[in-house]
Amino acid sequence: MKINIKNEEIRSERVLRIEEIAGENIFKCYQCGKCSAGCPSADQMDLLPNQVVRNLQIGKVDAVLNSKSIWICASCFMCWTRCPRGVNLTALFEACRQVKLRENIDEVGLKQTIQEAEEMDIPQIAVISVLRKLTS
Ligand code: SF4
Ligand code: SF4
Incomplete structure (x- = not known):
């Protein structure tokens, strides 16, 4: 099945704003999942930390902003310390x-x-x- 996604849908104004506030490039993430494996709040989240980034990468910003996860994140920085790509997920959650x-x-x-x-x-x-x- 062919899926058509337009660039402006992926790189919407809200996604760009989240990146700007966080000072982060979401495309550094290659979905290894180490952030989610180490997150102490992951079992309470409806979107795991790596899924939050993935949704932002494909422009599904509403799924992220309407998720419980952004409010459950405890800003503990564990994900950032574990990320092999140095993605500051804590800042992304705060930006959301x-x-x-x-x-x-x-x-x-x-x-x-x-x-x-x-x-x-x-x-x-x-x-x-x-x-x-x-x-x-
Ligand atoms: S640890 Fe980093 S690279 Fe791996 S999924 Fe999480 S944000 Fe992406
Ligand atoms: S900062 Fe948030 S997302 Fe990252 S490990 Fe801590 S609780 Fe999980």
């Missing part, structure tokens, strides 16, 4: 979060989160941290 947040889409409701935090007696610093990460 930035692009999503700049589109003004909050991942959590402010009121509801604060209310739940109070009910569960969660420390304020943890609530602030979550709100910084998940709201625009």
